[in-house]
Amino acid sequence: MNLIYFTQGFVLGLAYVAPIGTQNMYVINAGLKEKPLKVLQVSLLTIFFDISLALACFWGVGALLDRFLFLKGLVLFLGSFAVIAIGIKLAIAPVGEIQAKPRQTSFLSVFFSCFAITWLNPQALIDGSLLLGGIYSTLPGQMVQYFILGTCSASFCWFLSLGGIVYFLRGYFRSSTLKIINLICGIIILIYGMKLGYSFIQYFLLA
Numbered sequence: 001m002n003l004i005y006f007t008q009g010f011v012l013g014l015a016y017v018a019p020i021g022t023q024n025m026y027v028i029n030a031g032l033k034e035k036p037l038k039v040l041q042v043s044l045l046t047i048f049f050d051i052s053l054a055l056a057c058f059w060g061v062g063a064l065l066d067r068f069l070f071l072k073g074l075v076l077f078l079g080s081f082a083v084i085a086i087g088i089k090l091a092i093a094p095v096g097e098i099q100a101k102p103r104q105t106s107f108l109s110v111f112f113s114c115f116a117i118t119w120l121n122p123q124a125l126i127d128g129s130l131l132l133g134g135i136y137s138t139l140p141g142q143m144v145q146y147f148i149l150g151t152c153s154a155s156f157c158w159f160l161s162l163g164g165i166v167y168f169l170r171g172y173f174r175s176s177t178l179k180i181i182n183l184i185c186g187i188i189i190l191i192y193g194m195k196l197g198y199s200f201i202q203y204f205l206l207a
Contacts, residue, residue, distance in 0.1 A: 005143040009150025015188035016131060016151075017050060017158050018181055021124075022117040027159055031166030042110055043163035049118035050155045057128035058136050058148050072137050076200035079134035083193030086127060091186030135192070138199045 017023070023046055030042040118124065132151070139147055 002143070002146045005139070005146040006150040006153075009147035010154045011150075011188065012131075012135065012192060013054075013151035013154025014158060015192070016054075016128075017155050018184075019186070023050065023114075023159070024162065026113065026117055027163050028166050031163045032170055034167075036167060038110075039163045039167050040160075041107065042114065043159045045110055045114040046118070047156050047159045049114050050159065051152045053118050053124065053128055054132060054151055054155065055148065057125070058132040058151070060129075060133075073200065073204045075130065075134050076137065076196055076203070079130040080193050080197035080200060082127070082130045083134070083196055084190055085193075086131075087186045087188070087190030087193055089186070091183050091190065131189075131192070134196050138196070 027039075027043055027046055030039050034042070132148075135147070136144065
């Protein structure tokens with residue numbers, strides 16, 4: 001049973017971090033341009049800030065939803081539509097060409113860049129709260145830690161693999177690959193949005 005919730009968290013985590021956004025483009029550009037140790041540095045810092053954001057969205061919003069039943073219902077209702085919209089948008093969105101833009105590569109520059117593209121992104125805060133906070137409210141209490149562990153593991157595996165793969169395949173990474181990734185992730189997130197809607201119906205309309 002623990003493995004089931006860990007796997008669910010891992011799959012959702014991959015679907016959430018894999019779509020090509022600011023974090024992924026930053027790691028991809030590092031993989032296309034930087035030396036191996038710098039690519040590793042960028043990947044690890046991105047992982048750190050991504051996991052910290054996921055934990056804040058999951059535990060903070062999740063705890064509030066557990067305490068206030070009305071808020072839980074509101075987030076499940078609105079969150080289902082928002083997450084479904086995110087999934088559809090990802091599945092049909094065009095992906096631009098990859099560009100390796102020059103940038104400063106000092107540690108502080110990388111640190112603050114990774115922080116900014118994660119924590120100073122209002123849309124990421126909203127989407128993360130709706131998605132992870134909403135899912136939190138549907139989990140059995142004793143399985144919450146396994147789910148979020150899976151989600152964090154997905155972030156670690158994804159960004160570390162992304163930086164390494166792009167570095168070793170610099171000459172072969174194309175925009176068509178990114179489009180396929182977005183399509184798959186959009187479908188997965190769409191399914192989770194439908195799951196939130198079903199949970200709302202189950203808890204508040206069929207109870």
